[in-house]
Amino acid sequence: MMTDDVLTLTAPSGATAQIALQRGFNLFRLALPAGNETVEAIAAEPEFPAGGKPSHSGIPLLFPFPNRIRAGEFVTEQQSSHLLPLGDGPGEARDDGAGNAIHGFAFDRPWTLTRQDESSATAEFLMSKDDPDRAALWPGDGRLTARYELTADGLRCDLTVENLGDEPMPFGLGTHPYFALPVGSTSGDGAAADCTVTVPAAARYELIGGIPTGEILPLEDDYDLRDGPRYGSLELDDVYTQVAATPDDPGMIESVIANPANGLRIVQRCDAAFREQVVFTPPWFREGEARSATKGAICIEPYTCATDAVNLEQGGADAGWRTLEPGGRFETWFEIVVTAG
Template structure:
C-alpha cells in the first residue's frame, strides 16, 4: 500500500501519509536540538494496510467522532441503523478513516486529499442524512505539522456533522528519557459522565484521576475520558505532552471552536491519544434529547473550515 512522503528540507521534518487507508498521517519526525524525534505512534507494519486504522497515526473522524449509541439515531423524522458487528454494539469514528481518499494536490512539503461519501463509500450513503465532502491538507513547516480541514455539503439536504482527530503521540520523546518523566497538560475543567462509553448528558467536574489542568504524570494515568469545559489560551486550544527528561514537549494547538478533548491511554503502549472534538461522543443523540453539545448542521452548498497544528519544541523555563 503506497505511502506519500512529504518533507521540509530546511528543517529536516518528514511525514508519511497513507491515502488508501483514511488519509492517515502515521509518521511525523522533527529535528530539535540535534535530536530526531518521532512524534507519532504507529505499528511498524501499518503501511502494509494490515493494522486497524483507528489504532495508529492520526485517524480522521467524520461526520462524527467516537461512538453512536448502538449505531442508532433519528434525524428529520427518519431512523437510521448503522451497521454494527453485533446487535447493541456502538458504531465508532465515522465513515472515512478506513476507506481510500483521492489525492488532489501534492508538493514537496504538502499533500491534499478529498473524500466524498457518495463517491468514495457509496455503500454507506444510506446510513447518513446527507452526502458530504471532507478535504484535508497536511503541510510541514519547520518543526510543525499543520493540518487544514474543509467540510462541504454537496447535497440538497442539510448535513448534520461533528469532527475530530485521534492522534497517537509517542511517550517519551527521546531515548534518554522515560515515561516516568512525562506529563499531560490540557485546560479541561469538566468531563461528560459516561455509561458504557456513552455520555449520559450530565457534565461533572474533573477529578484527581483525570485533572490535567496543571499537568499530570502519564505513568499515574489510565484514561478513556471525554473532557470538556475547555478554557482556550486566547483564541486557540492547546494541549501537550511534556517530557521533562528530554527537555521537550509535543504541543497540539487548534481552532478554539473545538470544545471537547478525548484523552485515551491505550493499554500496553507508551502512547497517549489527545483527541480534539467539535462535539462529544453520541452528539447526534444528545442533541435529540435537547442537550446543547456542539452538534452542527451544514446547509446545502455551505462549507466550514478548521485547523489543527502539532509541533515539538523545547520546554520553556
C-alpha cells in the same frame, strides 16, 4: 513522493511525514527537529499501514461523526430516523464491540489525492464516491478535505467539510492522534511514565459503556489534566469538555506533552471549534509491551462535538452537533509542533 500508496513529505528543516492514502489518509509518521534532536512525534503499530487497524495508529480522521453513536441509531433535526447497520461489511458502520457505531466512515477507507508537492499533500473523502454503501446511510453527501503541510516549525492540517447533497447534513468531526512517548525517545532520556500531559479542560462527561449520559462532572484528581500529571498515573478513555482557549488567543486551544528528562515537548494546537477533547491511554502502546514500537502513547483527540452528540442534543443538551445546509461549508485546523526547553 508516493510509493505503494504511502505519501512522503519532507521539509528543508529536516522534518518528515508519511501518510497512508488508502487507509483513511492517515498520517502515521511525523519526525520533527527540535534542538539537536529529531523527535518521532506519532506512534503507529509496527505492521501499519500494511496491516493492523487504521484506528490504532497515526492520526485517524473521524467523519461524519467522531467516537460513538449509541446503537448506531439517531434522529436528525428534521426528525428523520436513521439506523447504521453495524459490522465490517459494505454498508455497515464499524462496531465498537459493544453494539455502538464508532469513528465514522472516513478513517478506514481510501481517499482521493488531489494535490501534492514536496512538503504538502491534499486529499478528499467524498461519501458518495469513496464509500457509496455507507453514504446511503447518512443524510446529505459529505466531503471532507484534509491538507497536511510541513511548516517551518511543525505540521499544519487544514480541514474542510462540505455538504454536496440536496438535504441538510448533520456531522461531527474529530482527529485521533497517537502521540509517541517518551518525547524524544531516540536520545534515551526519560521514561514514558514520567512524561507529563496537560489538557486545559475543566470538566468531563459521565460515561456508561463509553456513551455519555448527558451529565457533566467536575474533575476529580485522577482526571484533572490541567496541571500536567505524569502519564504513568493515567488510565483514561474519557470525554473532556469546558476546554479553555489560550490566554492570548481565544480562537486556539493548546495541549502539551512534556519530557522532564530532556525538556522536549509535543504541543498540539487546534481551532477552538474543537470544543471537546477525548483523552485515551491506548493499552496496546503501554510501556514494556513487546508489540509496541514505542514505549508508550497517549491520544489527545480534538472533537467538534461530544461522543453521541446527535442523541445528546435530541435530549436537549448542547453537545456541539452541527448541521450544514446544502452547499454549506465548515473549515477548521490543527497543528503539531515540537519544542526544546
